[in-house]
Amino acid sequence: MLRGVRAVLLDMDGVVYVGDRPLPGVQELLEYLETTDRNWLFVTNNSSRTPAQFVEKIGRMGICADEEHILSSALATASWLTEQYPDGIRAFMIGEDGLRWALEREGITLVEEAQAADVVVSGIDFSVRYERLADATLAIRAGIRFVGTNSDTSFPSERGQIPGTGALLALLEAASGVKPTVIGKPNAGMFEQAMRKLGTTAATTLMVGDRYETDIVGAIELGMPTAAVLTGITTEEEFRTVAAPPALILPGLPELLDAFRQADR
Numbered sequence: 258m259l260r261g262v263r264a265v266l267l268d269m270d271g272v273v274y275v276g277d278r279p280l281p282g283v284q285e286l287l288e289y290l291e292t293t294d295r296n297w298l299f300v301t302n303n304s305s306r307t308p309a310q311f312v313e314k315i316g317r318m319g320i321c322a323d324e325e326h327i328l329s330s331a332l333a334t335a336s337w338l339t340e341q342y343p344d345g346i347r348a349f350m351i352g353e354d355g356l357r358w359a360l361e362r363e364g365i366t367l368v369e370e371a372q373a374a375d376v377v378v379s380g381i382d383f384s385v386r387y388e389r390l391a392d393a394t395l396a397i398r399a400g401i402r403f404v405g406t407n408s409d410t411s412f413p414s415e416r417g418q419i420p421g422t423g424a425l426l427a428l429l430e431a432a433s434g435v436k437p438t439v440i441g442k443p444n445a446g447m448f449e450q451a452m453r454k455l456g457t458t459a460a461t462t463l464m465v466g467d468r469y470e471t472d473i474v475g476a477i478e479l480g481m482p483t484a485a486v487l488t489g490i491t492t493e494e495e496f497r498t499v500a501a502p503p504a505l506i507l508p509g510l511p512e513l514l515d516a517f518r519q520a521d522r
């Protein structure tokens with residue numbers, strides 16, 4: 258299966274690093290992909306960082322990438338909004354630098370008064386305050402469109418699993434009675450944007466991820482080959498017992514590199 262793979266999408270949290278701790282084999286795998294003429298892209302549901310901040314973070318871990326190698330759910334959400342509203346849009350945002358940067362880059366106007374917005378957009382916000390959640394809730398209840406970057410209820414940190422965007426969206430949903438439109442994995446939009454960026458097709462693009470219900474489910478639905486690594490959220494037993502398991506279940510990226518070498522031999 259790997260022999261026919263022409264491009265690789267790699268999740269970041271739980272695949273490349275856990276919190277600030279780098280995981281082994283990343284740079285070696287990327288170099289191998291480049292030597293064998295395969296394209297690659299980091300595809301992350303983490304909306305908190307800008308591409309430059311991601312590049313800086315992994316650079317400190319000895320991983321060479323440039324900003325073009327990053328597709329975050331913040332970037333995917335901003336692109337999606339621009340496609341939906343080509344004439345421009347005002348957004349009330351709950352999020353960090355990554356989402357702010359992505360929305361502004363697309364020319365989306367950020368407003369501080371939620372009721373004056375066309376859309377309420379939420380990613381992860383590590384210092385969100387009750388008043389802001391109240392403003393967002395009232396706007397959504399008043400009929401303003403509700404969009405979320407991703408639905409991960411938690412994400413891996415050195416301390417264990419801590420609340421993710423999905424937990425924040427669940428709060429807003431509970432308070433407003435409205436479900437958000439979510440752009441990040443496992444939704445097709447994010448994978449499709451990634452493949453468009455690389456100019457590849459589903460059948461020849463491998464998705465590598467640690468979380469079954471986002472990385473793997475979404476990719477399988479699009480007909481992409483998948484490889485699961487055990488360095489993040491989902492356990493080996495969980496991967497093996499799901500109805501549609503990933504094609505490969507591997508301890509980590511060093512084993513994926515070995516598998517590529519074997520396949521190419």
Ligand SMILES: [Mg+2]
Binds near residue numbers: 268272466468489
């Ligand atoms: Mg992950």
